[in-house]
Amino acid sequence: MTFDSAPLADRSALNRTVRSFFDRRGFLEADGPCLCSAPIPESHIELFAADLLDADGRRSRTYLVPSPEVHLKRLLAAGAPSLYQIGRCFRNGEQTDRWHRSEFTMLEWYLVGADAPSNIPVMEALLDAAGDAVRPGRDADVRGPLRRMTMDEAFRDFAGFSLASDLPEGDHAGFDSPELRRVLAGRLAERGLPVGDGGPEAEDADDLFHRLFVTLVEDRLPTDRPLVLTEWPALVPTLARRIPGTPWADRWELYIRGVEVANCYGEETERSALEAYWAREAPRKAKAAVPVDSDEGWIDEVASGLPRCSGAAVGLDRLLALIRGDTGLEGLDLFPINDMIRP
Amino acid sequence: MGMIKAGAIAKGTYLLEKNEPFVVAEREFVNPGKGSAFVRLKLKNLRTGAVLKVTHKSQDSCEEIDVDEIESQFLYSDGSAYHFMDAATFDQFEVPMAAHEDAQYFMLEGETFKLTRWNGETLDIRLPPKKDLVVAEAEEAVKGDTVTGATKFVVTETGLKVKVPIFIKQGEKIRISVETKEYQERIND
Numbered sequence: 001m002t003f004d005s006a007p008l009a010d011r012s013a014l015n016r017t018v019r020s021f022f023d024r025r026g027f028l029e030a031d032g033p034c035l036c037s038a039p040i041p042e043s044h045i046e047l048f049a050a051d052l053l054d055a056d057g058r059r060s061r062t063y064l065v066p067s068p069e070v071h072l073k074r075l076l077a078a079g080a081p082s083l084y085q086i087g088r089c090f091r092n093g094e095q096t097d098r099w100h101r102s103e104f105t106m107l108e109w110y111l112v113g114a115d116a117p118s119n120i121p122v123m124e125a126l127l128d129a130a131g132d133a134v135r136p137g138r139d140a141d142v143r144g145p146l147r148r149m150t151m152d153e154a155f156r157d158f159a160g161f162s163l164a165s166d167l168p169e170g171d172h173a174g175f176d177s178p179e180l181r182r183v184l185a186g187r188l189a190e191r192g193l194p195v196g197d198g199g200p201e202a203e204d205a206d207d208l209f210h211r212l213f214v215t216l217v218e219d220r221l222p223t224d225r226p227l228v229l230t231e232w233p234a235l236v237p238t239l240a241r242r243i244p245g246t247p248w249a250d251r252w253e254l255y256i257r258g259v260e261v262a263n264c265y266g267e268e269t270e271r272s273a274l275e276a277y278w279a280r281e282a283p284r285k286a287k288a289a290v291p292v293d294s295d296e297g298w299i300d301e302v303a304s305g306l307p308r309c310s311g312a313a314v315g316l317d318r319l320l321a322l323i324r325g326d327t328g329l330e331g332l333d334l335f336p337i338n339d340m341i342r343p
Numbered sequence: 344m345g346m347i348k349a350g351a352i353a354k355g356t357y358l359l360e361k362n363e364p365f366v367v368a369e370r371e372f373v374n375p376g377k378g379s380a381f382v383r384l385k386l387k388n389l390r391t392g393a394v395l396k397v398t399h400k401s402q403d404s405c406e407e408i409d410v411d412e413i414e415s416q417f418l419y420s421d422g423s424a425y426h427f428m429d430a431a432t433f434d435q436f437e438v439p440m441a442a443h444e445d446a447q448y449f450m451l452e453g454e455t456f457k458l459t460r461w462n463g464e465t466l467d468i469r470l471p472p473k474k475d476l477v478v479a480e481a482e483e484a485v486k487g488d489t490v491t492g493a494t495k496f497v498v499t500e501t502g503l504k505v506k507v508p509i510f511i512k513q514g515e516k517i518r519i520s521v522e523t524k525e526y527q528e529r530i531n532d
Contacts, residue, residue: 210378215398
């Protein structure tokens with residue numbers, strides 16, 4: 001191994017900038033743990049299990065956090081002001097490739113009193129500060145001003161149809177229905193696109209939506225400037241609140257050079273919506289490759305005190321690589337996991 | 344014919360899509376933060392050379408082609424097909440050039456290659472990652488031109504036009520990357 005100081009110096013410059021950026025805006029830095037006993041159930045994320053031994057050798061099941069959300073929301077519900085954290089996160093079952101690692105660094109912040117659109121200027125100012133610190137004079141495609149586009153505009157521009165016309169109206173429409181599956185599967189069939197081994201009936205509406213999005217839209221998004229893609233369909237089960245009277249969730253994602261870098265919600269605080277999310281995701285987590293017993297106590301704690309707020313999560317490794325002009329994470333990955341694992 | 348999960352497909356995997364044989368030229372893992380994992384594939388049609396982009400959920404099953412490999416001697420090309428001879432049976436057969444146009448630059452008459460076959464049809468010519476070729480035509484270096492990194496074009500014995508450093512002369516052997524068709528180094532025999 002030959003030592004190159006640039007990856008460490010660049011990362012250090014970014015971390016210092018992120019901290020001073022949020023400190024100046026009155027956020028408190030949180031330092032939540034990497035281990036948690038009852039993660040938020042997210043059926044598309046596999047976890048790393050870690051057994052905790054007490055002095056008598058008794059085991060308790062814990063997990064490495066897939067994001068700091070579970071802890072930060074408890075702090076907010078207990079009365080904390082706007083918070084941020086830079087921390088290691090872990091996602092199992094990922095393929096290690098250009099933009100994916102099982103272990104990565106996430107910046108997550110919560111702006112109290114805000115909805116998701118109010119967090120866009122924060123993201124924009126952070127991108128500019130980060131770029132100035134790491135690569136002054138960098139390319140326009142990694143700095144503000146951000147381009148904004150709604151998911152419906154993106155579908156109309158790149159998939160050739162309006163997603164809005166396919167989605168159920170009403171604040172109480174569920175995540176999924178046979179009718180919604182039929183409509184989305186029809187859009188795939190019109191274009192000769194695959195719908196999975198069991199046919200459209202076997203696939204959830206959010207999987208059908210993601211097939212359409214990944215195939216027809218995502219790799220055609222404009223890359224000349226960072227892009228904020230807003231108003232995602234509420235049929236994708238998340239903890240983002242629904243925008244009242246619409247089929248959309250108060251959510252955006254940031255893409256830089258076509259790479260997904262950040263995800264932001266106007267956070268759901270209604271107990272009934274949190275319970276509906278839990279009811280859908282918890283049974284799936286119980287059957288995951290790394291099964292998880294979800295703890296509904298988290299809902300009690302969060303629903304009773306989480307203020308109106310907007311949380312954003314940024315993949316800091318991806319952001320740093322993109323600012324450096326890298327075409328993947330290799331340049332920052334000093335200890336590749338595939339080199340550590342002996343076959 | 345076997346089934347393969349899309350998540351296990353690699354560059355170089357042979358697939359049957361819409362009843363046509365393809366080889367995977369590029370694959371990229373796509374994992375929306377709040378959704379299932381997908382793989383984006385760029386496939387090359389092994390009959391026509393046409394490129395097809397497809398996206399599959401990692402859990403989708405795809406049809407993998409079980410191919411055979413045979414050793415064959417390259418005889419000549421007639422402009423529309425390559426002519427080969429099976430090294431074991433001495434049978435002669437043709438492979439259409441359309442799907443393998445670049446192969447003409449990396450095969451010399453009389454050389455032996457591994458061919459990928461399926462149902463009696465030759466799908467692919469397995470070329471080495473690098474090929475050493477003699478420079479057939481080269482411009483003379485301009486006298487006094489000593490700028491580092493200066494380049495010029497030469498033509499190899501197989502007709503490939505390639506950008507090389509200014510010091511490469513006619514008759515010299517150079518190493519070419521088969522994938523990128525770019526010069527790599529001068530070979531001193």
